[in-house]
Amino acid sequence: MMPPLITLTLNDLAIAVKNKSVLLIIFIPFFVFISLKLVDQSGRNLPKxxxxxxxxxxxxxxxxxxxxxxxxxxxxxxxxxxxxxxxxxxxxxxxxxxxxxxxxxxxxxxxxxxxxxxxxxxxxxxxxxxxxxxxxxxxxxxxxxxxTEDGGIGKQLLPTWILMLVLLVGFIVMPAQVAEEKEKKVLLSLLQTPMGEIEWLGAKIASGMILSAVAIATLHLLSQDKPENILNYVLFILLGCFCFCSYGIFLGLLCQNQASARTLGVIFYLPHLLPCALADYSPQLSAYSRFLPSYYLIEPVKALLFTNFSMSHFTPELLYLSAVGVITMTFSYLLIKKRWLLS
Amino acid sequence: MPPYIPAMKGGHHGIYHRRIDYCNSGNCNYQTDLATVVPMTIEIHNLTKMYAGSRGLLPISFTVEKGELIAVIGHNGAGKSTLLKTIAGWHLPDSGSVLIDGDPVSDRKKVVRKIGFVPELPSLFDAFSVEYNLTLFARLFRTPSSRIEEVLNEFDLLPFRYSVVRNLSKGLRQRVSIGRTLLADPPILIFDEPTSSLDFDITREIHDMLRGFHASGKTIIFTSHRPDEIRSLATRVIILRKGLLVFDGSPDSYFSSKDAEPIHIS
The missing domain is CATH 3.40.190.10 (Periplasmic binding protein-like II)
Incomplete structure (x- = not known):
């Protein structure tokens, strides 16, 4: 007879497999290994x-x-x-x-x-x-x-912390919240009111943007670091929050429950954060990070924190982030409108 | 008391009865009062909705008249919940149509105030209080806040108005769920197994509610596995088997037919 301790341990492991938490156990070490491999320049020719x-x-x-x-x-x-x-x-x-x-x-x-x-x-x-x-x-x-990015180690690290906060709300908080509403069928109940799908999506994105914006504002208040051009900076941050909240809502709608939403969120969170945060230390990571939407947020944030560039300098980044936000929002709208994966 | 509201049996279980007293006492100022309930018809044409594994609804058609109280029964997986969820707009059909007084159910703006759906498991924001849940949905339905007081009173929820939903008993949560659906006072009510796994007293309470709603002129469709519930409540019985409609008639003819026994044994 198997002792209860072993039986329950096996049951817990089975749950971790079932709700896909086990993917994190494999994914995180694998991803960190690849990132560190790309950052480590020893034994390699110096880049041109x-x-x-x-x-x-x-x-x-x-x-x-x-x-x-x-x-x-x-x-x-x-x-x-x-x-x-x-x-x-x-x-x-x-x-x-x-x-x-x-x-x-x-x-x-x-x-x-x-x-x-x-x-x-x-x-x-x-x-x-x-x-x-x-x-x-x-x-x-x-x-x-x-x-150009001078101002002490605190200010230099600030863009990374900001990106971390935006991604945290976008990929961890939002998918779990959406998946919870899906799991408990509250989303379907809300859609039985005169409120439309667009309104639901708009409210979710707005709440995510507010959470991210409050976190970033608190960070700035505590660090006392101010951007050169506050208006442009705020606009960019809000656009980034819109992009990643919309992205996160879409991921949440793909998940059946909160546990799988958290797992999927982390799987998206780390590859969006680490390459951008470490890009300055590795040309390979820098090249890879250009494919990520997070790169198009952190680079303008860095530039606006340290220089007085106008928004016109960031037109490609603006378009990229807006496109990612709008495309993921459209997919989310279609999922809800067609009631796909909702029940 | 309006003539169409019968006096309820069951003494303290007459929750819906209390609504009348409450309204008659001058507290009720909600626009769509009981006397103004306009029942609706439902027309279902060749409705299909299939899932993986060939489960779901094969083409079925029937019409629901105003003021009917219909029990939809069948084995597990027969398509009862799918039918109800499709009528309520929780699912979109693969083909066919559901019309609510001539308007397709897909036209949410037109039908959203006509149908209220109470799922088997209450879908509420369970980290918040009863009042918070009712207030949220009242705001979304744009119903006056006085309606929240009416619902709290009608459903005996006043003592629990500040209680967090997840701390309530199953029966109370079901009551909150029904109360929330009734906020907009829809003329059609759909209940998916409303008394499933509830104790005897709560079940009787919900039966009283259903009778009260029916007596006030609402059209009701519910699913059930309980013969006593079907016999005492339904005015019409629909049987689904493997997604097909195999019986549509009165409860008496249903209980005397050969279809009755195998379903209830299951």
Whole structure:
């Protein structure tokens, strides 16, 4: 006879399999392993960096020649002026921008997004090596490294925390709430009132947006970090909240119960969060994260936190997030309208 | 008391009776009072709704007249709940149509106030109080808040108005569920196994309610497995077998037919 302890343990494991929680047990280690593998650069050739140079700037001829010759280490990309260079830096078209130093003659300022990023290290290391080869001993061509995302570690991490909050509400809170209403048939009862499917969806999205917005506002109040352009920043955050709440509602409607909604939520949560949070440390993750909607939220949030870009700079991101929100909302509407998977 | 409301048997179980007293005492100001209930007809044409495993409804057609009290019976999996949920708009049919006084049930805006569906398991926000649930649905139905007081009073829920639904007994939750459905006072009421797994007293209470609703002119369809319930309540019996309508007649003819026994044995 099997002891009750073993019987119940087996029953609990069976429940974990049935409500798909076991997928998390397999998925999370597997996903973390892949992410860390992509972040870990040891034993790998350093990635090639792209450096922007302003056409009108008077760079040392030896430096430019050497940088052009070192084609395996870096590529030079001429830009019209500093503004264009900064825009390309934000768009990640270049990894660094060389500007003339106002303080030291024949020395340059390297502008990068993040000082700790792999590409920044590659540029500094490559230029230092080239300088050694061309000039031998002497003061470095780069007198200063300036980051566009500067403001202490707290402010630099803020976009990641914001993305985490938006994704938490979108992928964990919303699917579970929707699945609960589905499971208890409250959704069908609500649809027996004069309220329409669009109103139900609108109310759900609004509640999710409010939850995310309150969390982000609290985070800002506590950290005392303010974006450069508050209006644009708020609009972008709200658009991101709309996108991920709509996405989460759709996931919730696909699930039969709360347990499976939570599992599915986590399965979507981590792959949307980790690659974007670690993108600066791995070109591979950076390339992968461009396929995710979360990338189109975190990048403008970073830019708006540290610079004073106008909304017109973010038209592709705006369109992408809106499209994801509207498409998932349309799918949710169809599921409810056709009463698919509702009972 | 309006002439169509019979005096109820069962003493303290006459919950629906109390509504009349409450309204007669001048408290009732809800627009669609008992006297103004307009019963509706239901027309079902070649209705089909199939699930995986060939379960569901094969083409069935019948008409429900105003003021009927119909028991839909059949074995488990015969299609009773599917039929009721399709009439209520919880399911969309694969083919065929359900018309409520000429309006298709898919036209929600037109029929939503005409049909009230009480599912077998109460679908309520169980983390909230009875009053919260009623208030929420009253707002969605745009019924005046005075109607909440009426429902709380009619269904003997006043002592439980601040109780959290998940802490209530099964019978009380069923009462809240029925009360919520009655907020908009629909002329057609559909009950999916209203007395399933309820004790004797609560069952009798719900029977009294059904009689009261019927006496007030409402059209009622319910599913049941209980012969006593069918005999004492129904004015018409419909039997479904494997998704097909196999009997449609009076309770007397049903109980004297050979269809009765196998269903109740199951």
């Amino acid at each position: 960096a792209t450096v922007g140079v302003v056409r009108s700037e008077a760079y040392a001829p030896g430096m430019i020649r050497a940088m052009k010759a070192a084609g395996t280490l870096m590529t030079l990309l001429p830009v019209t002026d500093e503004a264009e260079g900064m825009q390309r830096l934000r768009d990640k078209k270049i990894d660094g921008l060389l500007l003339h130093s106002a303080l030291t003659r024949d020395r340059f300022v390297l502008v990068v997004q993040k000082k700790e990023a792999v590409q920044t290290l590659v540029i500094i290391e490559s230029i230092a090596t080239l300088q050694q080869v061309v000039e031998g001993k002497g003061s470095s061509w780069i007198s200063e490294v300036r980051a």
